[in-house]
């Protein structure tokens with residue numbers, strides 16, 4: 001199950017590549033940073049770059065960029081699979097589309113530092129055709145990681161449907177601004193609504209019951225039960241009385257959490273945290289009461305309450321995902337919790353344009369002999385297979401599919 005943690009998906013592929021290395025079919029060149037493609041006439045015949053100093057940084061952590069040498073490698077074909085641009089805020093701002101309003105002044109980073117988009121610019125400078133660079137996918141439910149692996153490390157909440165989502169001014173977001181509903185729709189809402197676009201954050205208001213049942217965090221280290229395939233831990237942590245360990249740790253140590261017993265205290269904490277003083281406790285309480293009053297109404301027209309009932313019709317969500325509808329102000333479900341949410345940079349939906357065989361195209365829209373592209377660098381396929389939007393969680397699929405397409409093409413071509 002790839003629930004915010006892809007280790008189980010990549011493992012069979014990694015095993016095959018390691019087996020290939022053991023059989024002498026694959027050679028790894030770790031710490032070799034590509035700085036350019038090598039051409040022989042129109043054909044790509046290799047790569048050149050810098051050998052970086054050895055480093056034992058753990059996975060995802062920044063590593064030394066100190067150069068200790070140069071290299072050039074020649075091959076019958078080169079495949080660019082260098083990922084997207086999400087770790088490079090300058091690039092994200094540069095390509096931020098007008099349809100998503102203005103980029104926030106402060107974003108946090110949902111990918112490791114090596115997802116820097118550098119190779120895409122190198123390829124473009126050498127005549128590779130890049131398209132749809134204004135297509136991107138960033139999350140609106142980002143937390144600053146209290147225990148970061150990479151700089152400005154953000155964790156995305158994978159939220160169930162019950163948290164009350166407020167804008168920076170403390171108003172409930174209209175649909176599609178409901179937790180877990182529509183990533184880019186909510187991003188657009190937050191970044192194009194004039195009186196909130198000046199602020200870089202929004203809020204979830206919830207209670208301990210919702211936190212326990214509905215908060216999951218994205219990232220392999222945040223899901224030790226699934227990452228380590230520990231069924232006992234999975235059942236204990238997802239069905240137990242407290243929230244999962246990593247979620248409780250965020251509640252305790254995270255810079256974005258406010259925990260209180262009354263709305264007044266909660267809102268005071270929220271105003272302190274933002275420093276903007278935009279929130280009025282009475283107004284927020286009124287909205288929560290209004291929403292709470294809808295919980296027992298089976299014919300409620302409150303879109304969020306309808307969504308909660310809808311979600312609980314599915315047994316899997318009822319068991320693992322969606323808290324039983326209840327009054328957020330009922331102290332039995334307390335304490336109250338507010339979470340400040342920022343924009344998390346994540347996916348790049350455009351990139352190197354390829355044909356259906358995964359061959360990279362040049363400025364003249366013809367395949368460049370010897371050059372291929374796969375994965376996020378190729379916009380998950382063709383230079384933007386998803387279009388302007390995407391279905392949640394379908395990105396790795398594009399990486400696997402384009403990898404397979406390129407692999408098959410190489411077998412045919414070489």
Ligand SMILES: Cc1cc2nc3c(=O)[nH]c(=O)nc-3n(C[C@H](O)[C@H](O)[C@H](O)COP(=O)(O)OP(=O)(O)OC[C@H]3O[C@@H](n4cnc5c(N)ncnc54)[C@H](O)[C@@H]3O)c2cc1C
Pocket residue numbers: 002003004005006032033034035081082083084110111112114115118119218219220347374375376377392393394395396397399
């Ligand atoms: C926390 C997190 C959760 C995610 N969850 C999901 C999910 O649930 N479902 C889903 O579908 N997708 C998810 N994604 C997205 C998905 O993981 C990525 O889109 C995918 O891993 C991209 O794979 P890739 O091989 O194309 O690029 P990457 O995994 O980014 O790999 C690119 C590699 O190229 C190397 N590289 C870059 N430039 C150079 C250079 N110049 N020289 C040498 N090497 C270079 C990098 O170091 C890196 O190793 C998630 C991503 C993150 C960060």
